[in-house]
Amino acid sequence: MNELDSVVNAVQQTAHYVNMHLADHARTGAGTNPSGEDQIGADVWADSLFFDKLSSLDCVGAYASEEREDVVDCGDGYSVAIDPLDGSSNLASNNSVGTIIGVYDADLPASGRELVASMMVLYGPYTTMAVARDDSDTVQEFLLRDGFSERWGTFRIPEEAMVVGLAGKDSERSEEFNTLAKELEHDLKLRYGGATVADLAQVLEYGGLFGYPKTAVYPEGKLRVHFEAAPLAYLVEAGGGGSTDGTQSLLDVEPTGLHARTPTFLGNEELIERVETALTE
Secondary structure (H helix, E strand, O other): OOHHHHHHHHHHHHHHHHHHHHHHHOOOEEEEOOOOOEEEHHHHHHHHHHHHHHHOOOOEEEEEEOOOOOOEEOOOOEEEEEEEEEOHHHHHHOOOEEEEEEEEOOOOOOOHHHEEEEEEEEEOOOEEEEEEEOOOOOEEEEEEEOOEEEEEEEEOOOOOOOEEEEOOOHHHOOHHHHHHHHHHHHHOEEOOOOOHHHHHHHHHHHOEEEEEOOOOOOOOOOEEHHHHHHHHHHHHHHOOOEEEOOOOOHHHOOOOOOOOEEOEEEEOHHHHHHHHHHHHO
16 A cells, blocks of 8 residues: 555545544534634534545654644644535535545645645535545546445546536625626526535536635635645646636645635536636736
């Protein structure tokens, strides 16, 4: 087993446990995270589980979480950045949530070009995990059930785009983006539920575009570079898709701090090109 195998296995094992016990922590409050957003007990609980498992690996030298202010020094090795429970507010209505992990071969802050692997877990009607890594030319999918991880196959984003999920209220987005959004929402099926992993899973399955633009409320974008945007871009681009912040690949965004944010667009390359054209004209 190589070092990345040990990280993937640790995430799989922890995701199994999270899936089995998530309901026990879904409705407890916990305060706010370092970005000033509301936490629930499940956020803190999931972060603690992943920290205990990942920080104990010899190949992990740093652990950074959306739920923690600073990077935790674990020794020498990879820097792991994690959103332990993406979309946790969806738990109140019993909708899907996820986990996002980026493995960086560099100290944080770092751009997505320093990623060597990323993982996306979706806790839906069944639990799946997608893995992209620099020592493989395919994106692997796993089905997590009954305490085991079953290799399900590989994926590439479909050539034909069918769905679109765009965040933000019309009144809070730019005129240029709203014009593009109306065109896309006329041509494609709407798929937006407010949990990034669940919304992106629709795009990966059916082809299309997921986007969280800058808004009046989030002028720098809402998604965080280290914990969400860059790891998901690494995964999507490895699967034949594209990403952009409006002008460049999300892997080229240079975060100014651990919790830096960015506008985020992920999906079919032709739609990514349309986003960049619309936002730069």
